[in-house]
Amino acid sequence: MVKTWAKKEMRNRMRLKAAGISCPTPFLLRLHVLVMEFIGKGGWAGPRLKDAVLSLDKLRECYVEGHLYIIDVSQAVDLDHPRALDFLREDCVHVSDFFKKHGVAAMTIRELFDFIVDPSIDGATKEKARGNVISAEEETADSVFMQIPKTLNHVKNAEDVQWLTSGTDTVDMYYQTITGECPGLANSELRTETDEDESYSTVTDKEDSSSEDEQPTAVDRKAARKENKKKVKEEKREARKHKVPKAVKKKKKKLVKAKKYR
Numbered sequence: 704m705v706k707t708w709a710k711k712e713m714r715n716r717m718r719l720k721a722a723g724i725s726c727p728t729p730f731l732l733r734l735h736v737l738v739m740e741f742i743g744k745g746g747w748a749g750p751r752l753k754d755a756v757l758s759l760d761k762l763r764e765c766y767v768e769g770h771l772y773i774i775d776v777s778q779a780v781d782l783d784h785p786r787a788l789d790f791l792r793e794d795c796v797h798v799s800d801f802f803k804k805h806g807v808a809a810m811t812i813r814e815l816f817d818f819i820v821d822p823s824i825d826g827a828t829k830e831k832a833r834g835n836v837i838s839a840e841e842e843t844a845d846s847v848f849m850q851i852p853k854t855l856n857h858v859k860n861a862e863d864v865q866w867l868t869s870g871t872d873t874v875d876m877y878y879q880t881i882t883g884e885c886p887g888l889a890n891s892e893l894r895t896e897t898d899e900d901e902s903y904s905t906v907t908d909k910e911d912s913s914s915e916d917e918q919p920t921a922v923d924r925k926a927a928r929k930e931n932k933k934k935v936k937e938e939k940r941e942a943r944k945h946k947v948p949k950a951v952k953k954k955k956k957k958l959v960k961a962k963k964y965r
Contacts, residue, residue, distance in 0.1 A: 705735040712737055715776050725770045742772050792816055 709732060716739065719726040727739040743749045782789055794813045796900065802809040810818065919927070 709735050709737045711779075716777050719773060719776070722872060724773055726773045788820075791819065795819075 713729055713732045716729040720728065727742055729737060729739050730845075731738040741748075766821050780790060784790075792812070796873050799812055799815060841910055
């Protein structure tokens with residue numbers, strides 16, 4: 704159990720470092736022992752923000768030499784976790800509330816969430832986002848943002864689904880980033896496409912159209928999954944036929960043990 708925890712902590716530290724977040728640098732992992740960089744001076748650990756109670760259990764933060772160091776992410780999950788975005792949204796709420804209590808002009812929850820997940824944000828937009836001031840309308844938008852669905856299966860308003868499927872303007876939708884309807888990302892993709900050569904684009908379009916025709920439909924995928932499940936069940940059934948009962952295994956072990964000590 705401790706060995707598994709050490710591996711997970713190592714992965715968390717590597718992800719934080721890759722994202723440019725200040726955290727202790729991991730040096731060595733051996734079995735259940737993880738060696739990391741010491742945060743502090745002269746053998747004294749840096750101060751901790753003990754009052755920072757976020758949704759991630761036992762999250763502790765250090766502020767040393769003008770930098771905020773994350774030393775423990777505890778219940779962190781991988782990016783492919785089904786509730787990763789839900790956990791991120793809850794963390795945004797707790798972080799924003801903490802700094803608001805101390806008089807800091809923090810971004811709204813929606814702005815903070817988009818700031819984290821939007822790949823089109825660059826250095827210039829980062830500085831602009833940090834200087835934003837919260838208005839009453841934005842605080843209302845925060846409460847609305849916390850109630851929006853994560854996937855289209857959770858959408859209760861049929862008009863929102865019609866906006867997505869009909870290709871009409873989706874600017875008024877609160878969950879553009881979550882559903883992949885981010886305008887900034889679409890504009891960057893459009894600029895990349897216009898820079899390509901016309902002849903190359905024609906060939907690519909033909910290949911894309913042929914590949915789309917070859918893509919399996921939802922019915923085909925469902926049938927394939929069903930066939931795969933059936934195949935797995937048959938394999939397990941055959942394995943059980945040749946399985947040696949536990950009683951026979953124990954009897955053989957006793958006989959071998961008895962012969963050994965004769």
